Amino acid sequence: MTSIAYKKGYMACDSCWTDGGSHIQQTSLIKIIRLSSGALLGSAGDNDCRAIYTLLDKVKSFDKLPTTQQLSETKCDYSGILVFKNGEAVIIEVDQPETEDGVWKAAVYKANRGCAAVGTGAELAIGAMEAGCSAANAVAIACRWDVNSKVPVHTIPLAMKKK
Numbered sequence: 001m002t003s004i005a006y007k008k009g010y011m012a013c014d015s016c017w018t019d020g021g022s023h024i025q026q027t028s029l030i031k032i033i034r035l036s037s038g039a040l041l042g043s044a045g046d047n048d049c050r051a052i053y054t055l056l057d058k059v060k061s062f063d064k065l066p067t068t069q070q071l072s073e074t075k076c077d078y079s080g081i082l083v084f085k086n087g088e089a090v091i092i093e094v095d096q097p098e099t100e101d102g103v104w105k106a107a108v109y110k111a112n113r114g115c116a117a118v119g120t121g122a123e124l125a126i127g128a129m130e131a132g133c134s135a136a137n138a139v140a141i142a143c144r145w146d147v148n149s150k151v152p153v154h155t156i157p158l159a160m161k162k163k
Contacts, residue, residue, distance in 0.1 A: 003121030
């Protein structure tokens with residue numbers, strides 16, 4: 001999967017791209033995009049999450065987010081951090097069915113502890129941020145211990161540079 005972290009106006013991600021437990025690309029993949037709304041979205045999970053991106057692209061606030069049903073209908077195995085321009089962070093999760101009923105489940109909740117992380121390195125990154133590390137340093141630490149995360153670490157600021 002991956003390691004994505006957000007703290008104090010910066011989102012960071014690792015570069016690893018895996019499938020079925022194997023590294024499938026030896027390039028430096030950036031897993032953070034800036035949506036047309038100006039929000040940052042860091043994504044972990046399925047390699048093709050265009051359906052999620054389409055749902056979130058123009059959303060500017062928590063109350064305008066798609067419903068959990070709409071997110072579930074994408075059928076993307078997904079974990080993401082969405083940070084609006086005002087700094088409000090949201091965790092979005094869409095999970096594959098765990099039972100034979102075939103029902104996908106989604107959750108959306110505010111990340112209100114001053115930092116957030118998703119992916120297989122999330123617990124390591126959260127621990128590092130709570131100990132005082134930046135998002136970038138937290139992801140670097142996760143890369144040392146999580147087999148599904150690797151350097152280089154990419155960092156993108158929430159505030160866009162003025163032209």
